[in-house]
Amino acid sequence: MHKSSPVIDSKLPRVGTTIFTVMSKLAADCGAINLSQGFPDFQADPSLFDATWRAMRAGRNQYPPLAGVPELRQAIADKVASLYNAVYDVESEITVTAGATQAVFTAIAAFVRQDDEVIVFEPVYDSYVPAIETVGGRAVYARLGYPGYRPDWQQVRALISPRTRMIIINSPHNPTGSLLGADDLEGLAELTRGTDIVILSDEVYEHIVYDGAQHQSVAGHPELAARSIVVSSFGKTYHITGWKVGYVLGPAELMAEFRKVHQFNVFTVNTPCQLGIAEYxxxxxxxxxxxAFYEEKREFFRDQLGASRFELLPCSGTYFQLARYSAISDLPDREFACWLAREVGVAVIPVSAFYRDGQDDRVVRFCFAKQEATLAAAGERLRRV
Structure with missing residues (x-):
């Protein structure tokens, strides 16, 4: 036992344990079905493991280049060109990261300086604001309109100031499942035209878009692409969230700054996993x-809740489903989520956790990236509420 510890003026005095950790622990403690944290409970394709194992056995186990193995960067470039008709230089405009969270933090650290302002949209994913505050920036909050969770670009216009360094967008959006359309990208381009504002576009659910819609990537909008760092995640795409491998795209000038930070907070990412993913x-x-894979799960889960008293909100992308519970309880959403885990045996995320002021619309988030048996068991419990 140390006699005394240094007194530290915390950089993040309002940050405690994340709601995801809290609810997953509660699920484990109560034996509840965990539909809170966003990860699959099913296995990835064994051929991905085989490809990674072959790379290990071939001796590809030492440091890769800082930006990632060439094979993976080329595979990313080919995918982006095919999907978005966007050309990114393999050497200077693509960097492999240790997951999307590291990519987001590194981008913020690279471009946001003391007292710079960063516009975020509430409900806001929980890693953005702590990263901004860690580097001395200040989050400025726009709000997605409930219940459709659409941005108001006139509101954003009013928030832009000479100190605005960055705007963070997230589509498909966690936690709401809403999408930005082509008109939204045009609105964002118009607002940032003639400025030095950097766009950080979190697109980790880019391949999980429903009902025939097309993901509108910033990479496919030349004017925005010229001022944007685009983030994606292999964890979400290939059901390997624990591998923590993602990537960023950006014009060479921005990527050079991104890599200055990346080389010192991560340097490189697991070599055989990169090679396995590249082959896959x-x-x-x-x-x-x-x-199509996740749309089937969405429909199965929505059918499970169809006879319940939960009111399902639209889900246009991601593997998250929001639901209003006001017909069941008037408890605040955090209390309701704890009650649901303890008494009903299903763990969810209260959406107020994504608001700075704890705005509570009596909405919770379910993750349906689960086996049908898991979703059916949860549905049986939830229909009894």
Whole structure:
């Protein structure tokens, strides 16, 4: 036992344990079905493991280049060109990262300086604001309109100031499942035209878009692409969230700054996993078929809740389903989520956790990236509420 510890003026005085950790622990403690944290409970394709194992056995186990193995960067470039008609230079405009969270933090650290402002949209994914505050920036909050969770670009216009350094967008959006359309990208381009504002576009669910819609990537909008760092995730696409491998796209000038930080907070990413993913990407059906795969799960889960008292909100992308519970309880959403885990045996995320002021619309988030048996068991419990 140390006699005394240094007194630290916390950089993040309002940050505690994340709601995801809290609810997953509660699920484990209560034996509840965990539909809170966003990860699959099913296995990835064994051929991906085989490809990674072959790379290990071939001796590809030492440091890769800082930006990622050439094979993976080329596979990413080919995918982006095919999907978005966008050309990114393999050497200078694509970097492999240790997951999307690292990519987001590194981009913020590279471009946001003391007292710079960063516009975020509430409900906001929980890693953005702590990263901004860690580097001395200040988050400025726009709000997606409930219940459709659409941005108001006139509101954003009013928030832009001479200190605005970055705008962070997220589509398909976690936690709401809403999408940005082509008109939204045009609105964003118009607002940032003639400025030095950097766009950080979190597109980790880019392949999980429903009902025949097309993902509108910033990479496919030349004017925005010129000022944007685009983030994606192999964890979400190939059901390997624990591998923590993602990537970023950006014009060479921005990527050079991104890599200055990347080389010192991560340097490089697991070599054989990169090579396994690169080989696996050769079959494009593996990412092109993802929307249909998850749309089937979305429909199965929505059917499970159809006879319940939960009111399902629209879900246009991601593997998250929001639901209003006001017909069941008038408890605040955090209390309701704890009650649901303890008494009903299903763990969810209260959406107020994604608001700075704890705005509570009596809405919770379910993750349906689960086996049908898991979703059916949860549905049986939820229909009894």
């Amino acid at each position: 990407m050769g079959d494009t059906s593996r990412h092109l078929g993802l929307a």
